[in-house]
């Protein structure tokens with residue numbers, strides 16, 4: 001029985017560490033090769049992402065928790081304003097950060113998050129593109 005209890009405690013501690021709902025409090029700061037730059041707003045925003053605990057619940061490029069959605073490519077899904085709205089309003093399992101970030105921290109954080117993209121930035125439409133007809137080029 002004692003052995004069983006020890007095994008169960010060991011098992012659940014291990015499971016707890018990996019459980020998706022548990023914020024990963026030991027997530028390391030994002031390394032420069034993930035952030036892509038070491039100075040400027042994107043780098044500052046990566047620090048805010050860590051310092052304010054976003055990374056405990058959100059993964060970026062394999063680093064961080066998995067309680068919230070993976071934000072590695074959040075810049076492909078959401079525009080800056082949508083991300084700001086989410087940060088202010090929070091969600092079912094995400095705290096609201098309204099009043100918890102300075103304007104500077106928010107700007108840097110948004111610059112970092114919109115830079116998380118797989119796709120190239122949206123440029124002007126290719127020549128020959130007619131919005132009214134749709135792009136017929138295959």
Ligand code: HEC
Nearest residue numbers: 052053054057067068069083086087091092093094095097
């Ligand atoms: C306690 C865990 C937790 C923390 C801390 C947290 N989030 Fe979240 N976040 C979530 C969860 C859970 C969702 C999904 C909620 C939903 O869709 O209802 C989410 C959703 C999001 C989304 C929308 C993602 C998408 O693809 O739709 C963004 C952006 C986001 N969080 C950014 C942040 C930022 C930035 C911070 C830090 C300032 C942060 N989160 C802190 C749990 C967290």
